[in-house]
Amino acid sequence: MANKIFILDTNVLLHDHKCIYNFQENDVIIPIVVLEELDKFKKGNDLINFQAREFAREMDKLAGEKLFKEGIQLGPEKGKLFVATGKKLPEEMKESFNEVTADHRILAIALHIKNQFPERQSALITKDINLRLKAKSLGLASEDYETDKVKNIDILNKGVKIYEEFDKKSIEDLYQFQGIPRSQFPIQDDLPANQYFVLRNNTQSVLAYNDPTDELIKRVEKHGAFGIEPRNAEQTFSLHALLNPEIKLISLSGKAGTGKTLLALAAALQQHKLYSQILLARPIVALANKDLGFLPGDVNEKIGPYMLPLFDNLGVIKSRFKSSSREVSIIDEMLKDERLIITPLAYIRGRSLSDAFFIVDEAQNLTPHEVKTIITRAGEGTKIVFTGDVQQIDSPYLDMQSNGLAYLTDKMKGQELFAHVNLMKGERSYLAELASDLL
Helix, strand or coil, rough: CCCEEEEECCHHHHHHCHHHHHHCCCCCEHHHHHHHHCCCCCCCCCCHHHHHHHHHHHHHCCCCCCCCCEEECCCCCCCEEEECCCCCCCCCCCCCCCCHHCCCCHHHHHHHHHHCCCCEEEEEEEECHHHHHHHHHHCCECCCCCCCCCCCHHHHHHHHHHHHHCCCCHHHHHHHHCCCEHCCCCCCCCCCCEEEEEEEEECCEEEEEEECCCCCCCCCCCEEEEEECCCCCCHHHCCCCCHHHCCEEEEEECCCCCCHHHHHHHHHHHHHCCCCCCEEEEEECCCCCCHHHHCCHHHHHHHHHHHHHHHHHHHHHHHCCCCHHHHHHHHHHHHHHEEEEEEHHHHHHHCCEECEEEEEEEHHCCCCHHHHHHHHHCCCCCEEEEEEEECCCCCCCCCCCCCCCHHHHHHCCCCEEEEEEECCCCCCCCCHHHHHHHH
């Protein structure tokens, strides 16, 4: 059977600049209009600009006249890479699409490829749902980029397991002893490292977790952090992981108001003596696809509205103490000395992440590759926390299966230095919880 042909849209390359190597023995075609579009993204500090520059460098390694005719081999047991020059919009397209847009030029090339190689299967690969629909209206096969999609979309809900009518003696042993050897625990299936449990039996209950270091199932005790007390089991588990020095990577998911970022910041401040710096960052997703330059003011005024939710969390913590308290003084001194930094995620690139407590908010708006880029910058003594809500994805090219938060949780599950908690109950207010559930 002849190998397939995949035509890539711009957003696929901006999602993963290494994507051309992920199509096995099949050939990959980059429409020349895609290269034109990538030029618009090369300047800037956002992660999407980084992807555009990295792909340009990748293409520079492969550049040559063969790209346009014979194609360049992408590697052993890989297909070839081609750059397709522009094609006129055929009559069948003009009937439906009057404007000659970049998307329509890509469709014209995909139609040309299909007609030129009728004996081979071809497909347009794009993360743009509307473009996929347009392609299908023309009889073109079109698919999403599936390489880094999470197959088990329920992975985020498995950070905490609840067992009813649990063995009474085991609950009593967890209160009486340091822990239960994993081999003697009544549940033997699906026991990844740092799995959290709620174990219940009639009037008895206990919070527990699987400690991979001692190979014990241990009781989780309720502890607060820098004036913030946990209000439910999931918040208790979150603080346990955030305060555990053995756990270096954490993902906290949950709807708005569950306390994800607040708990992470409180835990970081509680441990401020252990880290040289606390970094709290979030990606900026521009409104209506407009760059930050669209907004009035200097750089600080442009990014200010995006950072307000993070400063709000800091304000909640400060409100727990008197203005003259030692805790407020610690926060003010750390802000002044830049040991506590709240900033857009793009501004973090290039900084040293050694001995840092790094909180990445709104991680559902990051691609899997962006999450990998962040984690691989972690130096010795660094702890990284990703928080987010996969129900509130602002990026037009990410979904519940392809976002970085779900990808991280899926790939890291079971690693001894990783923990995940999904927070279910909103604690912001009864009004906020009601709106989140009903509206």
